[in-house]
Amino acid sequence: MKKGLSLKAAAIAAIVLVLPLSHPTPTAATSVKQWDSPTPLSSVLHKGSAQSSGLIKEPLEQIDGLMNTAVENGTAPGIVTFATKSGHIVKHDAYGYAALYKDDKRTEMENPVAMTKETIFDIASISKIFTTTAAMILYEDGFFQLDDPVSMHLTAFAENGKEDVTIRQLMTHTSGFTSWVPIYQQKGGREERIDYVLNYPLSNSPGTTYKYSDLNLITLGALVEKFSGMRLDEFISKELTGPLGMKDTMYNPPASLKHRIAATEYQPAIGRGMVWGEVHDENAWSLDGVAGHAGVFSTALDLGKLAHMFLNDGKYAGQQILKKETVRMLETNQLPEFPGSDHGLGWELNQGGYMDALSDSTSFGHTGYTGTSIVINRANHTTAILLTNRVHPTRATVSTNFIRRDFARKVADAIAIPIKNQEKAWFAGYGDTQNRQMTIAVEGASSIHFEAWHRIEQNSDFGYVETSADGENWSEPLLQLTGNSEHWTNYQLNLPEETQFVRFRYVTDNSVNGRGLYVRNLAADNEKLEPMKSHNEWILRKY
Incomplete structure (x- = not known):
């Protein structure tokens, strides 16, 4: 594979701007815990914090804006929110x-x-x-x-x-x-x-x-x-x-x-x-x-x-x-x-x-x-x-x-996905009736490697991997993901001849979002890929 981007690859990669969202890294004791491996339950509820329960604080803080908007829009005169993790309020x-x-x-x-x-x-x-x-x-x-x-x-x-x-x-x-x-x-x-x-x-x-x-x-x-x-x-x-x-x-x-x-x-x-x-x-x-x-x-x-x-x-x-x-x-x-x-x-x-x-x-x-x-x-x-x-x-x-x-x-x-400190993953985001995409130039590569973790509404929302020779016309999916993965899963996909671009696409229906789709450790023919640009629906997350 050529190490440099072609003019067409550079043009596609520059379609939109990167939207960085940096989450603070949880403490070492909780940062690599699986989605379904929480800390032990306490016997009673007690006041806690995102840090004390191994959560990411930003999503919890964003709840305030959502609720205030709902009150202002007349959805309800008033609201009380309450969330706990392993007994921590x-x-x-x-x-x-x-x-x-x-x-x-x-x-x-x-x-x-x-x-x-x-x-x-x-x-x-x-x-x-x-x-x-x-x-x-x-x-x-x-x-x-x-x-x-x-x-x-x-x-x-x-x-x-x-x-x-x-x-x-x-x-x-x-x-x-x-x-x-x-x-x-x-x-x-x-x-x-x-x-x-x-x-x-x-x-x-x-x-x-x-x-x-x-x-x-x-x-x-x-x-x-x-x-x-x-x-x-x-x-x-x-x-x-x-x-x-x-x-x-x-x-x-x-x-x-x-x-x-x-x-x-x-x-x-x-x-x-x-x-x-x-x-x-x-x-x-x-x-x-x-x-x-x-x-x-x-x-x-x-x-x-x-x-x-x-x-x-x-x-x-x-x-x-x-x-x-x-x-x-x-x-x-x-x-x-x-x-x-x-x-x-x-x-x-x-x-x-x-x-x-x-x-x-x-x-x-x-x-x-x-x-x-x-x-x-x-x-x-x-x-x-x-x-x-x-x-x-x-x-x-x-x-x-x-x-x-x-x-x-x-x-x-707020519940961190299983990822180690300082690692990065591409997150497809949330939303109804979405068609979110990330396109990567892979000129001359014969295969692509990556890891994916997903919790997607079964048979209603899908993650796809597609290929293209020109960045405009796309193949039938090489891979379709739906439902829940228990762990990060390694994928190696052989690419058709003439493949110049690989596209990750996340499509949702008009209701219900799962935990989402994450992709990391992208490589083509064993050469690591670091997309310089991505579609603005995608968010770079660093845990």
Whole structure:
């Protein structure tokens, strides 16, 4: 291979400018750790830093700009972020307002309430995780088996073709229930409305369809109450939130805490006005604020304790809430027959739509309609919790999924890929509907050598290696990468005759970004390549 660049090679190499992004090198003890080889978990959460947990600080610092922009753009009046790594709290910040409006016309309050790190949120459907966890505590005590018919324990359920619906199917949303019914419009009190759910007919045969439904968890909550002899809120306080020290987690918070609670929606149509300090969900409200599908109020720190308990195999601060085997059952995919709807017992699994670059086979989480989400990645001992009051003052707002994804992506980006101090790698960057490229002149070379590391959305995003004789017309890919690599992988590709240029190309679809594609140690015919210029979508990273 000629050592100098031809005029055409120089022209192609000079298409754009280099964008350097220099990350500080982590300490020697953590700099070469694999993506999936984190430091040991602590027994409890504690304040930490990027350095103390082996993370890169810049992505965590960039979260502030993203959240402030989301508040300014009206995505939500306020936000709290919370992230941990191996028990180190590496991000915990508040933005915007907990209460800002008096009505759905967005008339601002004279004295808005600022969001703080201690703000208490209506976490909406994340409440389902509390109900499922409560049920599994009773499972461990022998009250039921997962494949018991619900009607074995709740005789009122044995109506309208529901005789064979199992408890497992409630937890995995495969019972056949419809997604939602207006329980709050039914006459009677809490008991009568729960009976209405228990008697409600199915919309599909049990086990044939995945359909997320609040009715499943309302029924599961009724089972918890039947087995425990307590109302759901009492049992959860006694067996879960109390032992975990989740002092700011509760149903039906007292009026004395209103100043600490994020306001939600203005609901004059049902006589509620601005909902602030009461559960937002109308059905949960009609069930006296205590229901299996919604009703829990909590803070980011308290939810972090719950997440850490799951990461720590059911234990927190010396309290064993669940057995390790039970935790694994909760986070194991129960629905292989419904690809893309991976679901454990209560937990959603590997959902890139809001987990983004933290999403993989070890990730589990849940979202809430009020604008809340929790993501846990077991392989990396990482938790990312995002709490917003996006329904304040109206639910007619844009989806918060884009900031959920941005937040999860930045937390993932803080986890260094496996690369030694002072080494360099080319990173393809993040983004939807991208076509990012790096072109290298390889005049006369017969082969190219390189190493690649990637975590790419399986069969949706791709990395390609292509060749060209003129820099304009490109071959079919010599190599296609998708999915996850466990380690840096060496590649040697024989080049077609007349090859003058090699192009690395990274293509993404319109949603979900994995951890990305990295390339290093480029050589052609054993001669090291150092591209002088690259396309501006690519970033040179030095760890």
